[in-house]
Amino acid sequence: MKTVVIGFYGSVLDAGRGGKRWEKWRPTLTLVQQxxxxxxRLILLHDRRHQADMRHxxxxxxxxxxxxxxxxxxxTFQDAWDFEEVFNGLYQFAKSLxxxxxxxxxxxxxxxxxxxxxxxxxxxxxxxYFPGQLVQTSPPSKKKGQMTGxxxxxxxxxxRYDLIASxxxxxxxxxxxxxxxxxxxRNQAFNHMIEEIELVAMRSRLPILLMGPTGAGKSKLAKRxxxxxxxxxxxxxxxxxxxxxxxxxxxxxxxxxxxxxxxFTGALSDRPGLLRKADRGVLFLDEIGELGLDxxxxxxxxxxxxxFLPLGGDREVESDFQLLAGTNRxxxxxxxxxxxxxxxxxxxxxxxxxxxxxxxxxEDIEPNLQYxxxxxxxxxGSYVRFNKEAYQQFLRFALDPQASWKGNFRxxxxxxxxxxxxxxxxxxNEAVVQKEIQRLNRHWQGxxxxxxxxxxxxxxxxxxxxxxxxxxxxxxxxxxCSRCRTLSEAGRILFASSIQRRASKxxxxxLRKYLTKFGxxxxxxxxxxxxxxx
Amino acid sequence: MxxxxxxxxEGGGQVLRTSLTLSMFTQQPVHLVGIRKKRTKPGLLRQxxxxxxxxxxxxxxxxxxxxxxxxxxxxxxxxxxxxxxQFAVGTAGxxxxxxxxxFPALMATQKPSNLVLEGGTHNAFAPPFExxxxxxxxxxxxxxxxxxxxxxxxxxxxxxxxKIVFDLQxxxxxxxxxxxNANWQTGLGLAVSAHLPASIGIRELAVIxxxxxxxxxxxxxxxxxxxxxxxxxxxxSEPLFFCxxxxxxxxxxxxxxxxxxxxxxxxLSQVAIDEHLADQLILPLAMNKGGCFTTTQPxxxxxxxxEVIRRFLDVPIRFNQDAENRFWVEVGSI
Numbered sequence: 099m100k101t102v103v104i105g106f107y108g109s110v111l112d113a114g115r116g117g118k119r120w121e122k123w124r125p126t127l128t129l130v131q132q133x134x135x136x137x138x139r140l141i142l143l144h145d146r147r148h149q150a151d152m153r154h155x156x157x158x159x160x161x162x163x164x165x166x167x168x169x170x171x172x173x174t175f176q177d178a179w180d181f182e183e184v185f186n187g188l189y190q191f192a193k194s195l196x197x198x199x200x201x202x203x204x205x206x207x208x209x210x211x212x213x214x215x216x217x218x219x220x221x222x223x224x225x226x227y228f229p230g231q232l233v234q235t236s237p238p239s240k241k242k243g244q245m246t247g248x249x250x251x252x253x254x255x256x257x258r259y260d261l262i263a264s265x266x267x268x269x270x271x272x273x274x275x276x277x278x279x280x281x282x283x284r285n286q287a288f289n290h291m292i293e294e295i296e297l298v299a300m301r302s303r304l305p306i307l308l309m310g311p312t313g314a315g316k317s318k319l320a321k322r323x324x325x326x327x328x329x330x331x332x333x334x335x336x337x338x339x340x341x342x343x344x345x346x347x348x349x350x351x352x353x354x355x356x357x358x359x360x361x362f363t364g365a366l367s368d369r370p371g372l373l374r375k376a377d378r379g380v381l382f383l384d385e386i387g388e389l390g391l392d393x394x395x396x397x398x399x400x401x402x403x404x405x406f407l408p409l410g411g412d413r414e415v416e417s418d419f420q421l422l423a424g425t426n427r428x429x430x431x432x433x434x435x436x437x438x439x440x441x442x443x444x445x446x447x448x449x450x451x452x453x454x455x456x457x458x459x460x461e462d463i464e465p466n467l468q469y470x471x472x473x474x475x476x477x478x479g480s481y482v483r484f485n486k487e488a489y490q491q492f493l494r495f496a497l498d499p500q501a502s503w504k505g506n507f508r509x510x511x512x513x514x515x516x517x518x519x520x521x522x523x524x525x526x527n528e529a530v531v532q533k534e535i536q537r538l539n540r541h542w543q544g545x546x547x548x549x550x551x552x553x554x555x556x557x558x559x560x561x562x563x564x565x566x567x568x569x570x571x572x573x574x575x576x577x578x579c580s581r582c583r584t585l586s587e588a589g590r591i592l593f594a595s596s597i598q599r600r601a602s603k604x605x606x607x608x609l610r611k612y613l614t615k616f617g618x619x620x621x622x623x624x625x626x627x628x629x630x631x632x
Numbered sequence: 633m634x635x636x637x638x639x640x641x642e643g644g645g646q647v648l649r650t651s652l653t654l655s656m657f658t659q660q661p662v663h664l665v666g667i668r669k670k671r672t673k674p675g676l677l678r679q680x681x682x683x684x685x686x687x688x689x690x691x692x693x694x695x696x697x698x699x700x701x702x703x704x705x706x707x708x709x710x711x712x713x714x715x716x717x718q719f720a721v722g723t724a725g726x727x728x729x730x731x732x733x734x735f736p737a738l739m740a741t742q743k744p745s746n747l748v749l750e751g752g753t754h755n756a757f758a759p760p761f762e763x764x765x766x767x768x769x770x771x772x773x774x775x776x777x778x779x780x781x782x783x784x785x786x787x788x789x790x791x792x793x794x795k796i797v798f799d800l801q802x803x804x805x806x807x808x809x810x811x812x813n814a815n816w817q818t819g820l821g822l823a824v825s826a827h828l829p830a831s832i833g834i835r836e837l838a839v840i841x842x843x844x845x846x847x848x849x850x851x852x853x854x855x856x857x858x859x860x861x862x863x864x865x866x867x868x869s870e871p872l873f874f875c876x877x878x879x880x881x882x883x884x885x886x887x888x889x890x891x892x893x894x895x896x897x898x899x900l901s902q903v904a905i906d907e908h909l910a911d912q913l914i915l916p917l918a919m920n921k922g923g924c925f926t927t928t929q930p931x932x933x934x935x936x937x938x939e940v941i942r943r944f945l946d947v948p949i950r951f952n953q954d955a956e957n958r959f960w961v962e963v964g965s966i
Contacts (some may be wrong), residue, residue, distance in 0.1 A: 117827030117858040120791055121880065131790060133677040133723050134700060161793025161856040164720030165678070189724050245880070536783060 101140040103129055103233065105217055106196075107144035107152050115154050123237035125209040126155060128247035130163035130277055135249060139167045139202075143191070143211075144297025146174040170569025178212045185218045192227040204230025207249065224254050232582065270296070277322050278433060283471045284461040284612040291451055297324050298449050299329070305401065305421040305446040307386075307429075310453030316424040318380040320451070323422065333420065338372050343388040350393050352409050355400075361410020371408060373400055376419035384424040386446070387432050391439065398442045418459030456510065463496045466507065470514040482518040484526045492517075492531045495538075502542045513538060537562065543569070551576050564616075574614060575609070579623040585609050588624070636943055639666040641936025645680050649733040650915060650937055652687040653708060654944035655713075656737035657919055661708040668703065675701040679725025679751075682787070683733050686719040690734055716742035721751030724792030726758035731798060732740050734766075736761050736916055738800055739777045745800040748764035753787040754824065754861045758879045759912065761786070761796060762863055762927065763873040767909050770870045775803035775920050786826055788954060791857020809913065809923030811904035812960075815868050818899065819895070821888075822850030822863040825856035825878075832884045836862040839888035864895045872898065893905070901957040903927050911937045918947050922964035928957050 105126060112126045130137050140159065144152055149172075159168055173191060197204065206223045208216045222228050232252040232613070238244035256262045274289075274296050283289055298306060308316040317339065324337040345353045348619070352361070356371025373381060383389070385522050396482055400406040401421060405414040423446045432438035456463065475481040484492065495501060496510075503509055517526045517534050542565060552561055564572070575592060582588040589605025590597065597603065610620045634655075638647045648667055655662040668674050676684065676698070684698045684705065694708040714900040719733075721727050727749035738745045759768065765781045772779070780799045787794020813822040821840035823833030830850055834915040837848030846864065860878030865871045876890035898906050903926040905913060911934040917923035918941045927934075928953060938949050 120827075120857045131723055132672045133679070133725075136678050136681070136722065137699060158791060158856065161787075161791050162724060163722045165682075165722050278694070314687075 101136060101205065102139045102200045102202050102230075103205045103207055104141045104228065104230075105129070105143065105150055105209075105233075106211035107142050107155065108210030109148045110150065111210055112155050113151050113256070115151075119154060119158075123247050124158075125235040125247065126207070127162065128157055128235040129207060129233070129249060130159050130166050131246040132272055136162065137166045141195075143171050143173045143352055145178070146172055156209050179214050181214050183216070184212070184214050185221070188215070188218045189227060190224055192222050197229050199229055204228060205233040207224060207233050207235065209235045234331050245348065250528055250566060253475045273326055276326055277319065279318065279322065279469065281462070282465045283459070284465065285454070288454060288459055288462065295319070295323070295451055296326075299326060300332070302449065303332075303420050304448045305599075306448075307427075307446050307450035308422065308424045308453060309450060310424075311426050311506055312457045313508030314426075314453040314455055314508050316426075316453055317382065317384055318507075320384075320422045320424065322379070324380040326380075327420075328437065333379050335419065336375060337374040337382065338419075339382040339384065340372055340419065341384040341388075343385045346388065346390065350390055351383070351396070355406050355408050356411075356415070357398055357409035360413040361408075367411065369408075371431050373397075373406065373417045373419065374415060377417040379419055380422060381419045382422045382424065385426065386423040387425045387427040387429055387438060391437075394439045394442050398439060398445060401442075401445050411607060456506040457499075457501070460497050463503075463510070464493060466510055467493075467496070467514065470511055471518070474514060474518045478518075480524060480528060481520050482524050482528055483532075485528075488526050488528045488531045492526075492534070495531075495535050501538070504542050509538065509541070516527040526628060540566075551580065555623060556616070560617070567615075574621055575612065579609075579613075579625075581625055583625050585624070633661045633663050633708075634943060635663045635665065637666050638664045638703075639669050641939050643670055643936075644668055645677075645683075645729070646933060646936055647912075648676075648680055648705070649683055649729060650682065650940045652918075653733050653736050654916065654941065655925060656687060656691050656693075656709045656712050657740050658944050659709055659711070659770065660944060661752070663695065663922040664705045664707075664805075666703055667705060670781040673701075676705070677725075678722045679729070682719060682721045682725065682751075683730050685800055686734055687737075689719075690715075690717060690738065698758070711728070712737045712741050712777075714738055714741045716746040716748075719750070721749070722792070722872060724755065724787060724789040726754040726755040727751035727753055727787065727794060728755075728759050728764050729798055729898040730762065731764065731796070732759070732912065735798070735800070736777075736919055738918065739779075739916075740803045742911050743771060744802065745877040746798065748795065749798070750793065750795045751787055751795055751950045752781060752792050753785075754877065755789055759896055759908065760824075760861055760863065760873075760875050761794075762865075763773050763875060766865070766871050767873045768912055769932070771809065771811070771909075771913065772862075772916055774805075774807040775804040775809055775916060775923075777916065778803050786824070786853035786855040786859065788855060788859020788861075790859055791855070791859075793856035796867075805920065806810055809917050809920065809925070809963075811870075814898070814904050816866050816872075816904040818867050818900060819844060819846040820867070821846050821874040822865060822866045823848065823850045823861070824853055824861045825850065826853050827858035828860055828878075832878065833862075834841070835884040836860075836888035839885050840864060840892060843889075843892045860884075860887070862891050866892050866895060866898070872909065874898075874906065895918070896962040897928060897957070901928050903958055904907060905936070907931050910934050910961065914961070915941065918945055918949065920964075921947055924960060924962040926958055926960055928959070930959060930961070934961075 101228060103160060107127055112124045114122050156168060159166060173187055177183060206219050206228050208219050213631050223230060223232055224423060234250045236248050238247050274292050277292050277296055310316055321337060327333045332386060352369060354372050355368045356374055357365050359365060359368050396406050404418055407414050429438050429443050433440045471482060513534055517530050520530050528607055540562065555576060578591050579588045585606035589609045595603045613620045634787045636651055640647060648664060651662050651664055664828060665914065667676060681698060682697060688695050691709040691711060691712045696706040697704045719730060719748045721730055731749050734747065761783045769779050769781060784795040821837045823836045825833050831852035840846050840848055862876050864874040874891045874894040876887045878887050905925040905927040907928055911931060914934060914937050947964055950962045954960060
């Protein structure tokens, strides 16, 4: 491996003639005077005006270092203190060299030259236009009896310094832990994913797509990512969050992109919209698959150009935000069905992370359980503990492959909330756990989509009081009703097979009676009915 | 392969250089470990690398580990090729030490060679040119190792850049190397300077005149950089040299006194060979299988040389003390 040094002839420090010059410290000469470091090639940058003075140094280099090949490179600046001129000159020079990194190590000498030149050398080395390390020289210490100066290498690869590296490692671990809400997760795949997310979050402002089932922690992770970026001053704006399934239809455009006064009836004043609220911040669009096609088109434009048109406006507005998107749907499938724009998907899919469901992270259930207990304690000011047997019982149940954890962390959180609330004198006992296990089992027997339809119309207590037999039937009935405008229409679907054989065709009445039996308002479950959830 | 723990004795560059010389002379491959291991800058430094590379050049050796800072070196020599060679030592490292590494091996070929060495010629911890030329080479004439040396330019620390031309003309050995008697008749002070005021030399010579009663000469040498050395030549059949080197901030009188003290010790002990010459002469004598001399208390350097010689050569070396600070060193079976 050959050693190549690139540096300036220092018109003041390196200068000197006559015997006295040997008593003076000359940085460039110091480079070639090291007993334990040999410079095989020294590229000496110099100003045309210093050529005459320089010959003394050249002579002395040849005398001290017969092994060193000296290459003189003229680089004359009109004003060596002009940043632009010096940077440009050095940049051109750096680009002009042929580097052979396999066989040569490069060192950039920054002790000579104007401060501006030193800054430029540093910048170009840091940006790896000069693929090497920095080298500094310092005068000999007369006290220590040194005759020649010293050299100091500065490797800008900070990972090579133990102290700095361990500090960075600590910060990195802190950031990763922060993203995991301080939960000591054990699942390798998940931990690996967090490492990647941290890296991406620290380095990129491109959209990030978080995929995963409901309750897997997408929205919490999005919020943590924002807080991390905020703490690192990588964003200055706010965290703006919306679930796209709640803004379907007319209002969606205005909610996201804003409107100008008078854009439509009732638009009494300007509304900035969520995109503009997220300017210089982070916009988290959860359930992005629910976004209408018009909104998707507008969002794509906003992502590509940072500009969009508010509703009713005739001038584009700007917003510089980082998009985080969440989805529990297969967006590729949606693209195939024509319900999601493939160009938007391509845009938001640069970084996509799949948050695994809790059932695939069973080893993380226990640390999360502890976390939830601590959260509960923080919120309520009192700590709730399991007794030992109850804890074992609950863990056995939680870790059992039969436990589907369909609602993921939401289920775990709800379970802890319930058990903690019901715990007699702050102690979760076996009875409380048994009751909770039954509750969870009941809860998991249906599919999550159907569950949501039951929960739209029935309270938790009402659902718990239903027999499984009735749950199954009622789910299907409600699902059909929710697609129909009238009870007759729903009846025709629900009783389609028997309708031909029967004399009475009044299925709507039959349906009404069925619904009333469960305390449901028959008009309320139909398609046009106002959604009680919003 | 011969393996040598280079931490033996003084554990420095000397073990390396003597091993290289003897490896070439005996054609015995050598594996050195722990080279300069206990030094503040351990392993091979630039001047050592130059010595290794020079040795490699004259015998076409196969070398492993010849990199900066390496504490391990494998040297597999082939036949030494007499001829004309030029080597340059960086960091004002001693050209004389590199010469002493190559010279015995080239002499052993019995054919003439020509060596041009550049670097330091007047270094502390190394024989300066005058010492090499008049004390060392003149004595080796007796063994048939005839060699003339010409100083073209002096090289002082830190500038270096000196140049010496050596003309090696091996002859048939005329004599065994025997130096027993201390018939020192007179002496001369020599103050060698470059790019420094003449007053320094004059002050140094004044000390010598006062202490030893010897006349003196100030010699201004052509040189790249400044430097000063003071030498006392003790005249007998072949001279001895006592040297000391000027340093920035060191009084001229102090420099001269060091040389005077060394000279006085030899005069007082009535020996033929001084401490430094002893460790340099022992190697040619051992290669020549015979010789003897009287010297002062054997130094660590001398003991180190003998240690290394014993690894390569089966030649008896004995010490006999016959006075308080007077030792007989016998090489071979005389």
